[in-house]
Amino acid sequence: MIAFIDRFVHDNDLDFMPEPQTAEQDSDVLSLFNGVDLEFGGSAAGKDFGGLQFSKPLAVIKPSGTDDVAKVIRLASRSQHLTVAARGNGHSVNGQAMAHRGMVIDMQAIESRIDVDPIAAHADVSGGALWEDVLKRCVLEYGLAPRSWTDYLGLTVGGTLSNAGLSGQAFIYGPQTENVTEMEVVTGNGDVLVRWIRVVYSEFSEFTRDAELLVTQQEGDSFDYVEGFVFVNNDDPVNGWPSVPLDSNQSFDPTRIPRSAGPVLYCLEMALHYKIHEPPSVVDTRVERLIGGLRFVEGLRFTVDVRYMEFLMRVKRVEKEAKENGIWEAPHPWLNLFVSKRDIADFDRLVFKNILNQGVGGPMLVYPLLRSKWDNRTSVVLPEGEIFYLVALLRSCFPYPKGLAAEEMVVQNQEIVQICTKFGFDFKLYFPHYNSREEWKQHFGNQWIRFQERKSSFDPMAILAPGQKIFPRNWQPS
Ligand SMILES: Cc1cc2nc3c(=O)[nH]c(=O)nc-3n(C[C@H](O)[C@H](O)[C@H](O)COP(=O)(O)OP(=O)(O)OC[C@H]3O[C@@H](n4cnc5c(N)ncnc54)[C@H](O)[C@@H]3O)c2cc1C
Structure with missing residues (x-):
């Protein structure tokens, strides 16, 4: 298992992590990852396609699988402050995939899996896979294609499913989020x-x-x-x-x-x-x-008449x-x-x-x-x-x-x-971005209570999704 840490920044707030200033201290921090192999490297996780928000993470993790992701979250739960953001292809425009002084998990580091079952007509795809790769695999090898798209396909499956995923097919099949439990497919082979x-x-x-x-x-x-x-x-x-x-x-x-x-x-x-x-x-x-x-x-x-793939x-x-x-x-x-x-x-x-x-x-x-x-x-x-x-x-x-x-x-x-x-x-x-809890409450309207309840159930310490700026670490439902 290989996981990489791409960047460390100083963070005095972290009660359990020493400031990594020396090689010994670096290895103290690394030891907390207990069993995960780590490496240093460069990273662009502090910016995104919007080019408006810049936020330095403490570290960028390149997990080799879901076990690594779980380990990072367990580690974050031992701190009062640390947050964890998943990053797909970083094509958000308001810092949604960033974690200020937290951990950014580069989901594209997990080896991309695009398993197509042509009989059942569904595909099992890893969250870090790019939609353009899903398209190529499904169409070129199986003559099948997912039904609902985004206009641009250099986005990850996890990244668009975190929002909705919209294009000109959504009026028939709904957004991409409607097509995921068992990804439904239509034939869309090379002769289309x-x-x-x-x-x-x-x-x-x-x-x-x-x-x-x-x-x-x-x-x-x-x-x-x-x-x-x-x-x-x-x-x-x-x-x-x-x-x-x-x-x-x-x-x-x-x-x-x-x-x-x-x-x-x-x-x-x-x-x-x-x-x-x-x-x-x-x-x-x-x-x-x-x-x-x-x-x-x-x-x-x-x-114009174009090939199906050329259109997508x-x-x-x-x-x-x-x-x-x-x-x-x-x-x-x-x-x-x-x-x-x-x-x-x-x-x-x-x-x-x-x-x-x-x-x-x-x-x-x-x-x-x-x-x-x-x-x-x-x-x-x-x-x-x-x-x-x-x-x-x-x-x-x-x-x-x-x-x-x-x-x-x-x-x-x-x-x-x-x-x-x-x-x-x-x-x-769509892709909402607000700076205060009041604005988020207004955005959700009568769905706010349900949304809060879900956060309490699935991420009670508010470790995840810091880039949305809805729930600070250790929030209390209101
Ligand atoms: C050129 C361009 C064209 C676009 N066209 C469309 C379009 O036609 N239709 C449309 O609907 N949208 C479109 N978008 C917007 C795009 O769908 C979103 O910005 C999407 O979130 C970007 O995907 P990403 O892989 O870069 O995700 P990121 O920006 O990396 O992440 C977005 C959010 O998803 C979360 N996330 C990412 N991966 C995972 C994962 N595996 N598990 C859990 N959470 C995860 C992140 O934490 C973050 O909150 C476009 C964006 C660009 C830049």
Whole structure:
């Protein structure tokens, strides 16, 4: 068994751990791990994709299996202060996988296990496995694929299941958390192609009407994926017209935009799976049947046919470009919200058309989801009503003088949340991040008591998940 400690920092608060200043003291600390092999090394566990929070852990543990994880937690329970955070791929944006002066467990260090049972059609996957590896194993070796995804797959299974895991399939199958007890699968083998379509709207009411129509059809009578996004009504390469076409041979013709259009436009994005052997005319007929009644702007429809895996890996290309131009490493003050159907038109008027009419330097997703597809026993909190919208402001900080600075984006996010509160919107944060217990209580609403009870039962000393800043060590239920 090999486990690595990557970093030590000084911590006077630790009543049982000496400050590791000398080699002897280091070995005193190491001896507490009793039986776990340890090594020093470098680590990036003090920061995350958001680039807004920085928090030094006492140590980063690279466990070789669940026994090591259990040992670390037992060790932490002997202290009054020590906390333990699991870290998947560190793609949180508000320090959720950090443990200030605590232990961070690098879940990716555990050898990835992706055992597929093609007869039972389920997969047994370790929490540190990346979704892109799950996809490759399931599709390339077995011609099977999980049903519910995230847009970007460089995330760990444990990391997305800690939240929900959302993409354009969630209206059919629910979030990834709904598909885990026995991971259900659909065939999605190498001969499956995807007809990927984007259509543009100038009126928000028509966009939402069509999006809601698509996600409320009977299963099998709709597309296999439905999402949507807002973009700016100008030629801005990141947020404007050029962000819509699906390949470099296509161009956006702005003369098609109605004169009545406002500062932002809307794009509905859909995908339909089909078999490589299906005659094009059959696929065309299926697509036209689904799209026929939609009221998008004529002439602003974009279509490509791609392999199933290429479609699911579509954000990988974005990652590559962002890494090349340095944007991937820049701060990402993201804001993710669930907004009720009742309030989404007002949200559009006050936020998209007003505060965000110059864009956010990245995608602004908005698409409907169905509450009935979510298990109400999980700790995720949703607005009331069957239909609600995911709003994801996926901001990137461009180097000065282009765009807003990270701090200004954070202030703008706060302004948006304040507007939602002031106008009484029924909304909740996805990937919630608060600084006080009062705010967390408000977030959970009538689920707070249940949430507290669960914490008391499963983590009574509040050793785990310090990055969420809900329960300090040795808290008392209130
Ligand atoms: C480029 C990009 C695209 C994204 N796209 C989407 C999207 O389309 N849909 C969507 O829903 N989300 C999306 N996200 C958000 C993403 O799902 C969450 O940020 C997710 O938590 C990140 O996964 P991670 O493996 O990096 O987890 P981390 O950031 O490492 O951890 C997140 C949380 O999970 C906990 N955790 C991690 N692993 C485990 C484990 N094995 N056991 C217990 N707890 C664990 C951590 O303690 C922490 O609280 C995206 C994020 C990025 C950066």
